[in-house]
Amino acid sequence: MAGRHKQTCSLAGFLNVFGDAWSLMIVREAIYGTTRFSEFQRNTGAARNLLSERLTTLVNHGILKKVNIASKGERYAYELTEKGRSLQPLLAGIILWSNEHLYREDSAPNRVIDTTTGDELHGITLTHTPTQMPHDIRVVAGPGASSAARKRLAEIY
Amino acid sequence: MAGRHKQTCSLAGFLNVFGDAWSLMIVREAIYGTTRFSEFQRNTGAARNLLSERLTTLVNHGILKKVNIASKGERYAYELTEKGRSLQPLLAGIILWSNEHLYREDSAPNRVIDTTTGDELHGITLTHTPTQMPHDIRVVAGPGASSAARKRLAEIY
Numbered sequence: 001m002a003g004r005h006k007q008t009c010s011l012a013g014f015l016n017v018f019g020d021a022w023s024l025m026i027v028r029e030a031i032y033g034t035t036r037f038s039e040f041q042r043n044t045g046a047a048r049n050l051l052s053e054r055l056t057t058l059v060n061h062g063i064l065k066k067v068n069i070a071s072k073g074e075r076y077a078y079e080l081t082e083k084g085r086s087l088q089p090l091l092a093g094i095i096l097w098s099n100e101h102l103y104r105e106d107s108a109p110n111r112v113i114d115t116t117t118g119d120e121l122h123g124i125t126l127t128h129t130p131t132q133m134p135h136d137i138r139v140v141a142g143p144g145a146s147s148a149a150r151k152r153l154a155e156i157y
Numbered sequence: 158m159a160g161r162h163k164q165t166c167s168l169a170g171f172l173n174v175f176g177d178a179w180s181l182m183i184v185r186e187a188i189y190g191t192t193r194f195s196e197f198q199r200n201t202g203a204a205r206n207l208l209s210e211r212l213t214t215l216v217n218h219g220i221l222k223k224v225n226i227a228s229k230g231e232r233y234a235y236e237l238t239e240k241g242r243s244l245q246p247l248l249a250g251i252i253l254w255s256n257e258h259l260y261r262e263d264s265a266p267n268r269v270i271d272t273t274t275g276d277e278l279h280g281i282t283l284t285h286t287p288t289q290m291p292h293d294i295r296v297v298a299g300p301g302a303s304s305a306a307r308k309r310l311a312e313i314y
Contacts, residue, residue, distance in 0.1 A: 004178050005178065005182070005202070006202070007202070007303075007305075007306060008266040008301060008302050008303040008305075008306045009185075009266050009267060009306060010251075010252040010253075010255040010256050010259070010260070010265060010266045010267040010299070011181060011182065011185050011248065011251060011252055011255065011267075012182065012266075013255050013259045013260065013266065014251050014252070014254070014255040014259065015178050015179075015181060015182065016178075017259065019176075019177060019178035019179075019181070020176060020177060020178065021161050021162065021172050021173075021176035021177065022172075022176075024168060024172060024176070025162070025168065025169065025172065028166075028168050045162070045163070045164070061259075083258050086254070086257075086258060087254065089281060089282070089283060090250055090251065090254050090281065091168065092283055093247055093250050093281055093283065093288075094167075094168060094171050094247065095167040095168055095171070096167075096283075096288070097171070097243070097244065097247050097288065098167040098168065098170050098171040099167050100243075100287060100288070101240050101243060102167070102170045102171065102174065102218075103167070103170065108167060109165040109166050109167045109169075109170065110166060110167040110168075112283070114283070119285055120285070121283040121284065121285060122284065122285060122286055122287045122288075123283070123284045123286055123287040123288030123289070124246060124247065124250055124281045124282065124283055124284060124288050125246070125281065125282055125284050125288070125289065126246060126249055126250065126253075126269070126271070126278040126280070126281055126291060126294065127278065127279065127280045127281060127282050128276055128277070128278060128279060129279055129280055130253075130257060130279045130280040131250075131253070131254065131257070131279075131280030131281050131282070132280070132282065134283060137283065142167070144165060145165055146164075146165040148164075148165075149164060149165045149166060
């Protein structure tokens with residue numbers, strides 16, 4: 001999948017890294033605090049081979065780094081790089097668009113909260129300055145969350 | 158690809174519609190003003206079968222509508238719905254993230270301009286209100302645009 005688009009276009013470049021059904025799910029999990037292969041597998045539902053390939057691609061693009069966390073031998077964790085973490089506002093923007101346009105009112109699976117103020121966030125706006133990382137935003141269960149999703153989101157924080 | 162993710166998660170829902178290498182390229186083209194099958198094919202480089210399948214999916218999800226524009230017989234155009242057009246700020250946000258993080262400085266393929274003020278836009282911020290549609294933003298060639306991309310972008314406006 002990498003390099004599928006040959007056009008010099010910033011969107012094409014983005015899709016050459018993230019243009020599949022799984023990569024952004026893995027980034028979501030990393031933002032939620034997942035670091036271990038087995039946890040990524042459980043929390044995304046991705047098949048083992050596919051997950052392995054996507055994690056390697058994300059490491060190659062500097063979104064995740066693979067760290068040996070064993071005191072002896074090898075035991076790996078995948079951690080977000082600063083570049084990977086910078087996707088958080090964009091992913092929140094995707095979630096907010098999705099809530100507004102893909103679900104019926106009052107059935108949004110997620111809500112996005114500014115935890116500094118407790119306010120719910122609802123949209124994005126384009127700015128003259130580069131994207132600032134918010135102090136602390138959290139994705140929490142919305143009115144349409146399944147009990148499984150509600151349980152998963154409650155585990156995170 | 159539709160419905161691949163079973164989780165109730167707004168990101169999973171988004172990826173069930175747009176989680177592939179081509180769908181957002183097609184939406185980009187529709188925002189650029191492309192309406193005809195052959196133009197989508199030329200401007201995205203998508204294979205005929207794949208393009209046909211993705212256009213149908215986007216119509217089924219209410220992102221595009223298929224309109225018979227022939228005075229006699231059948232001749233179809235694909236037009237953005239209001240829901241489809243609402244993706245414009247999010248796509249601009251993706252382009253801005255991509256510019257900042259996937260390209261070396263001064264080699265960004267695109268720039269995003271607020272044409273009301275002439276200012277260049279650089280990032281996104283999350284807001285308490287739903288996303289407002291900007292009056293007029295345009296994606297123009299950046300310093301890293303190829304001559305083909307530069308020519309294509311110059312055709313649009």
